Amino acid sequence: AQKITQTQPGMFVQEKEAVTLDCTYDTSDQSYGLFWYKQPSSGEMIFLIYQGSYDEQNATEGRYSLNFQKARKSANLVISASQLGDSAMYFCAMREGEDNNNDMRFGAGTRLTVKP
Amino acid sequence: DAGVTQSPTHLIKTRGQQVTLRCSPKSGHDTVSWYQQALGQGPQFIFQYYEEEERQRGNFPDRFSGHQFPNYSSELNVNALLLGDSALYLCASSLLQGYSYEQYFGPGTRLTVT
Numbered sequence: 001a002q003k004i005t006q007t008q009p010g011m012f013v014q015e016k017e018a019v020t021l022d023c024t025y026d027t028s029d030q031s032y033g034l035f036w037y038k039q040p041s042s043g044e045m046i047f048l049i050y051q052g053s054y055d056e057q058n059a060t061e062g063r064y065s066l067n068f069q070k071a072r073k074s075a076n077l078v079i080s081a082s083q084l085g086d087s088a089m090y091f092c093a094m095r096e097g098e099d100n101n102n103d104m105r106f107g108a109g110t111r112l113t114v115k116p
Numbered sequence: 117d118a119g120v121t122q123s124p125t126h127l128i129k130t131r132g133q134q135v136t137l138r139c140s141p142k143s144g145h146d147t148v149s150w151y152q153q154a155l156g157q158g159p160q161f162i163f164q165y166y167e168e169e170e171r172q173r174g175n176f177p178d179r180f181s182g183h184q185f186p187n188y189s190s191e192l193n194v195n196a197l198l199l200g201d202s203a204l205y206l207c208a209s210s211l212l213q214g215y216s217y218e219q220y221f222g223p224g225t226r227l228t229v230t
Binding site: 004033035037042043044046047091103106109 | 147149156157158159160161164166171172174204206208210212213214215217219220221222223224226
């Protein structure tokens with residue numbers, strides 16, 4: 001079964017607007033971490049934001065925020081004030097368990113295109 | 117402070133051949149994980165090395181093997197290459213006792229099998 005589901009293969013957003021990228025996950029563990037990465041065409045995975053399962057506040061990092069709804073098992077990424085440089089693939093990932101080095105499961109990704 | 121580096125950047129091999137990919141972790145990191153990312157998909161975990169031992173392994177055949185050296189750098193070896201092994205291979209480094217979110221990826225090696 002898919003652990004991480006990203007239902008939007010592609011998204012478009014106007015420059016300076018906000019955009020939400022969806023992510024749902026499946027786990028029976030109580031302890032887990034959720035991640036978002038950006039992958040430009042160069043290929044490198046760039047860490048954006050992290051949310052621990054026990055964190056009560058939604059994570060924020062600059063223009064990135066994570067809308068964490070634990071009961072719904074969703075961890076949507078919100079990018080505010082989109083910039084042309086935000087055009088890239090975005091991946092949601094999950095690490096289950098207490099071990100900080102457990103393997104990560106990735107979704108299939110969403111390609112975001114920012115229009116000028 | 118150098119980040120994660122990988123070599124080579126691109127590689128073309130013929131079916132049946134063997135390939136070795138290399139990764140140097142971020143300074144101070146002791147754990148290296150390898151991922152395979154096929155075109156249009158998210159990365160898939162291959163295995164992880166710590167203290168020169170394979171610590172965890174994903175669902176990949178024995179044709180995929182690895183090594184970690186005393187300086188924490190790592191190699192990924194793939195034997196008897198198949199067309200389906202064509203992918204971007206990503207290396208990620210972390211500190212075993214570090215924070216969960218502190219995993220840094222390298223730029224990847226793009227392998228094409230013909």
